[in-house]
Amino acid sequence: MDEEIASIKRNDTWELTSLPKGNKATGVKWVYKTKTNQDGKVEKYKAWLVVKDYKQRHGIDFDKVFAPVAKVDTIRLTTAIAAQNQ
Incomplete structure (x- = not known):
């Protein structure tokens, strides 16, 4: 969690601000995952702080949309499929 x-x-992805009158704060939660190696032994523990965006309404609680970054494996697969289909 500290990491x-x-x-x-470090990435400057948040900014502490005051909540405007009449608005409710959007909550966050921690998501945990245990990464294991091929032998099934714990390699490391991962933690992500994520927003509970299912409670937000566009134009009321937010006006910008976050677009997650694609994983390298997804880009590789998409490129391979495109190359096979010319």
Whole structure:
């Protein structure tokens, strides 16, 4: 969790502001995952701080949309399929 918070600060992906009158704060939650190696032994623990965006309404609670970054494996697969289909 400390690594995730450090990454958020290092990448400057958040800004502390005052909540405008009449608005509710959107909550966050921690998501955890255990990464294992091929032998099934724990390699490392991962933690992500994510927003509970299912409670937000466009134009009321937010006006910008976050687009997640594609994983390298997804780009590789898409490129391979495109190459096969010319």
